[in-house]
Amino acid sequence: MIGIRKIWLLVVLVLFALPASGAGPDGTSADGWGPIELLGRTIAPGGKLKFSYAQSPSFEAAYLNTVVFVSRGAKPGPTLCLTALIHGDERNGFEVARTAFDMADPKQLAGTLIALPAVNVNGFRSGTRYMPDRRDLNREFPGSLDGSNSGIIAYLLHRTATKVCDALIDLHTGSFDRANLPQIRVDLGHPRALEMARAFGAPVVLGGEGPRGSFRREMMESGVPSIIYEAGLPLRFEPEEIERGVDGVLNVMNLLGMRAGRESKPTPAAKVYSRSQWLRVPMGEGGVFYPVRKLGDRVEPGDQVARIDEPFLDERFTMTTPIAGTVIGMAVPQVVFSGYALIHIAQP
Numbered sequence: 427m428i429g430i431r432k433i434w435l436l437v438v439l440v441l442f443a444l445p446a447s448g449a450g451p452d453g454t455s456a457d458g459w460g461p462i463e464l465l466g467r468t469i470a471p472g473g474k475l476k477f478s479y480a481q482s483p484s485f486e487a488a489y490l491n492t493v494v495f496v497s498r499g500a501k502p503g504p505t506l507c508l509t510a511l512i513h514g515d516e517r518n519g520f521e522v523a524r525t526a527f528d529m530a531d532p533k534q535l536a537g538t539l540i541a542l543p544a545v546n547v548n549g550f551r552s553g554t555r556y557m558p559d560r561r562d563l564n565r566e567f568p569g570s571l572d573g574s575n576s577g578i579i580a581y582l583l584h585r586t587a588t589k590v591c592d593a594l595i596d597l598h599t600g601s602f603d604r605a606n607l608p609q610i611r612v613d614l615g616h617p618r619a620l621e622m623a624r625a626f627g628a629p630v631v632l633g634g635e636g637p638r639g640s641f642r643r644e645m646m647e648s649g650v651p652s653i654i655y656e657a658g659l660p661l662r663f664e665p666e667e668i669e670r671g672v673d674g675v676l677n678v679m680n681l682l683g684m685r686a687g688r689e690s691k692p693t694p695a696a697k698v699y700s701r702s703q704w705l706r707v708p709m710g711e712g713g714v715f716y717p718v719r720k721l722g723d724r725v726e727p728g729d730q731v732a733r734i735d736e737p738f739l740d741e742r743f744t745m746t747t748p749i750a751g752t753v754i755g756m757a758v759p760q761v762v763f764s765g766y767a768l769i770h771i772a773q774p
């Protein structure tokens with residue numbers, strides 16, 4: 427059975443060896459702009475294609491049997507990559523990537539738009555955050571061929587993406603019954619990525635490198651300017667967050683010069699925060715949680731932010747914030763236990 431695993435890896439790796447972009451003798455214009463070859467497919471300038479990533483029917487390769495969208499512009503330009511559902515329950519991003527891709531007319535496009543809108547495709551179907559081997563794919567990058575199934579998939583994705591992407595937008599939502607205020611996560615020390623973050627048009631930009639092993643961080647370390655759009659709740663399709671995300675992707679495409687003659691919708695300048703902190707349930711104070719603040723609220727030290735009712739005793743815990751800042755993420759009402767992250771506060 428090891429043989430089968432190796433065979434599908436080989437098939438995929440052979441496809442990687444194909445030219446990632448550029449040019450063949452056919453269809454290449456005088457300015458050197460020609461078809462893109464990706465994962466065994468050829469997409470001519472002015473064309474778009476949706477196809478399956480995995481080329482093998484084997485048991486393990488099926489975990490990568492997800493969809494790839496490629497729109498090859500009629501004119502030369504950079505390649506913007508969109509990824510969503512690296513966490514399989516964070517569904518808003520799928521709709522952002524799908525809608526933005528469908529809006530990008532390759533006849534008008536300068537450059538290439540590539541979307542992997544359902545990276546953890548099994549998680550998309552079942553509504554689960556993690557991969558079928560119970561790992562968090564967003565801690566597995568850049569991955570390894572000697573690793574777990576998730577590590578292998580991370581390796582293949584990272585290798586493809588670093589070859590073809592000039593810039594990346596990775597799409598997420600809050601995790602586990604938590605909602606995020608629409609926000610961009612970015613390394614504030616990287617001027618090009620920060621430019622993309624500001625151009626996106628979300629109300630909040632939060633600085634940070636991201637956790638080790640996350641796709642955004644590892645792509646940045648490979649030299650690809652990368653940002654994350656975080657908005658809303660997992661397991662939902664939220665029209666406002668999706669529409670804002672689509673606008674943001676188009677705005678970044680404008681910044682990169684991919685949509686000649688198109689103007690970005692005017693948006694207020696984002697508020698930039700350099701750090702953030704979660705307020706958690708104190709030891710022994712678990713119970714039924716209700717927030718008393720909204721996303722986007724400004725809070726000062728000592729302000730009440732939540733209450734937790736002890737369900738078996740006639741007791742109530744009132745939670746206050748020890749720090750000032752803006753509420754950018756928050757749990758929805760639910761049963762909570764000691765240590766659970768409830769309120770995410772961003773600070774300048």
Ligand SMILES: [Zn+2]
Pocket residue numbers: 513516598599601
């Ligand atoms: Zn996520």
